[in-house]
Amino acid sequence: MSDADVQSKRTQRRLLRARRALLPGPQRRRASRALACRAGRLRWFHRARRIACYLAQDGEIDCGPLIALIRRRRRICYLPVLVTWPRGALRFAAFPVHCVLRPNRLGVPEPRVPRSRLLVPARLDLIFSPLVGFDADGRRLGMGGGFYDRALGVAARRSRYVRPVAVGLAYEIQRLERIVDDPWDVPLAAVVTEQSVYDPSRPAVPA
Numbered sequence: 001m002s003d004a005d006v007q008s009k010r011t012q013r014r015l016l017r018a019r020r021a022l023l024p025g026p027q028r029r030r031a032s033r034a035l036a037c038r039a040g041r042l043r044w045f046h047r048a049r050r051i052a053c054y055l056a057q058d059g060e061i062d063c064g065p066l067i068a069l070i071r072r073r074r075r076i077c078y079l080p081v082l083v084t085w086p087r088g089a090l091r092f093a094a095f096p097v098h099c100v101l102r103p104n105r106l107g108v109p110e111p112r113v114p115r116s117r118l119l120v121p122a123r124l125d126l127i128f129s130p131l132v133g134f135d136a137d138g139r140r141l142g143m144g145g146g147f148y149d150r151a152l153g154v155a156a157r158r159s160r161y162v163r164p165v166a167v168g169l170a171y172e173i174q175r176l177e178r179i180v181d182d183p184w185d186v187p188l189a190a191v192v193t194e195q196s197v198y199d200p201s202r203p204a205v206p207a
């Protein structure tokens with residue numbers, strides 16, 4: 001199947017998840033280190049104080065080295081937390097070194113903190129989001145829950161310099177020529193892979 005034949009979110013998700021699942025361990029570890037270096041050089045990173053990452057699921061690129069970098073640079077690292085109200089919303093909890101985690105209803109570990117300590121997305125400066133697929137124009141395909149679209153909803157009406165800036169993290173093999181999108185899909189300001197930074201507002205960075 002060529003990229004041009006992949007025409008629905010469902011088929012794009014299936015193709016890209018299968019591709020991602022095949023990556024060998026050593027390549028994954030090298031990629032996540034390279035990703036951290038590139039992400040740490042982003043102009044948004046330099047200006048940010050509160051930065052959200054995620055704990056990798058389903059073969060997503062690992063943020064471990066990036067989380068370590070965020071802490072070394074004295075930024076505050078956050079993780080997404082699912083809340084029951086508003087339905088399908090994401091909030092963010094600080095993720096210090098000795099943070100206690102517990103699995104949420106989808107089985108994803110998240111910090112165990114009282115509701116009063118959770119931040120709404122607008123309080124963050126930079127949100128690194130996981131994804132299943134992306135294209136060079138910043139279109140994002142996720143796992144299908146719409147969580148990041150809802151979290152970044154306001155972002156659709158703001159400029160790329162108003163917080164929170166959303167940047168996708170991915171393996172190079174997750175890129176397609178064009179990702180199928182819907183009216184509610186919120187574009188990313190940029191996507192960082194182990195090889196490149198895709199920033200629709202700037203010319204491509206060579207590998």
Ligand SMILES: Nc1ncnc2c1ncn2[C@@H]1O[C@H](COP(=O)(O)OP(=O)(O)OP(=O)(O)O)[C@@H](O)[C@H]1O
Pocket residue numbers: 009140141142143144145146147148149150153182184185
């Ligand atoms: N801003 C929104 N408000 C309400 N519902 C939304 C919003 N954004 C997305 N959704 C709902 O979420 C569902 C899944 O959306 P989509 O297929 O774009 O998920 P995704 O971007 O792949 O997932 P995720 O962001 O969780 O990784 C859609 O059926 C849509 O109705």
Ligand SMILES: [Mg+2]
Pocket residue numbers: 140141142146149184185186
């Ligand atoms: Mg979406």
